[in-house]
Amino acid sequence: GNSVTQMEGPVTLSEEAFLTINCTYTATGYPSLFWYVQYPGEGLQLLLKATKADDKGSNKGFEATYRKETTSFHLEKGSVQVSDSAVYFCALSGTGANSKLTFGKGITLSVRP
Amino acid sequence: DVKVTQSSRYLVKRTGEKVFLECVQDMDHENMFWYRQDPGLGLRLIYFSYDVKMKEKGDIPEGYSVSREKKERFSLILESASTNQTSMYLCASIQGSSYEQYFGPGTRLTVT
Numbered sequence: 001g002n003s004v005t006q007m008e009g010p011v012t013l014s015e016e017a018f019l020t021i022n023c024t025y026t027a028t029g030y031p032s033l034f035w036y037v038q039y040p041g042e043g044l045q046l047l048l049k050a051t052k053a054d055d056k057g058s059n060k061g062f063e064a065t066y067r068k069e070t071t072s073f074h075l076e077k078g079s080v081q082v083s084d085s086a087v088y089f090c091a092l093s094g095t096g097a098n099s100k101l102t103f104g105k106g107i108t109l110s111v112r113p
Numbered sequence: 114d115v116k117v118t119q120s121s122r123y124l125v126k127r128t129g130e131k132v133f134l135e136c137v138q139d140m141d142h143e144n145m146f147w148y149r150q151d152p153g154l155g156l157r158l159i160y161f162s163y164d165v166k167m168k169e170k171g172d173i174p175e176g177y178s179v180s181r182e183k184k185e186r187f188s189l190i191l192e193s194a195s196t197n198q199t200s201m202y203l204c205a206s207i208q209g210s211s212y213e214q215y216f217g218p219g220t221r222l223t224v225t
Binding site for chain 1: 117146148153154155156157158161171203205213214216217218219
């Protein structure tokens with residue numbers, strides 16, 4: 001079945017540091033890949049997505065590239081801010097736009113001033 | 114803006130009680146989902162529904178049931194709450210042709 005593996009956390013960075021959060025996946029067919037973010041006290045919201053190989057999703061300074069050859073979708077940001085402190089989830093959905101999501105375990109990012 | 118609302122942010126129930134968690138979305142989405150979120154385990158799918166009166170089991174349906182009598186409302190039911198059902202419960206909905214699931218704010222349920 002489908003699965004998503006995220007790097008272990010939590011991660012603590014200083015403001016303006018470079019961020020990488022690793023995500024790899026196992027899936028049959030051609031899944032779509034997502035990063036969701038959960039700010040304190042809130043539900044999840046979509047951060048970015050990529051629906052086919054070599055697509056790059058980007059939003060709010062975050063980027064992730066769909067790498068089929070390495071089955072990866074690593075999240076990066078060049079300069080993090082305190083407001084980026086949140087829990088980040090990598091997820092995939094199977095073939096078809098309304099397929100259910102499979103989530104990674106999530107990683108907590110804390111950014112200190 | 115799409116809005117997914119959940120009936121309670123915090124709930125405390127006793128072991129053995131019947132618990133209802135309600136979720137309502139206002140964008141006429143066909144598909145709705147219930148997840149539970151636990152530290153170190155991420156989100157796990159409990160049940161989902163593709164249409165009114167339709168339901169399908171997710172990865173961890175044991176101890177739960179659901180009801181979808183109207184398109185906008187999806188209820189999660191704990192027939193007899195147990196302490197191992199203490200968790201954060203998240204509801205989500207999605208338009209059939211879209212990729213993005215919209216989440217509610219979550220209900221933190223404590224079973225004592």
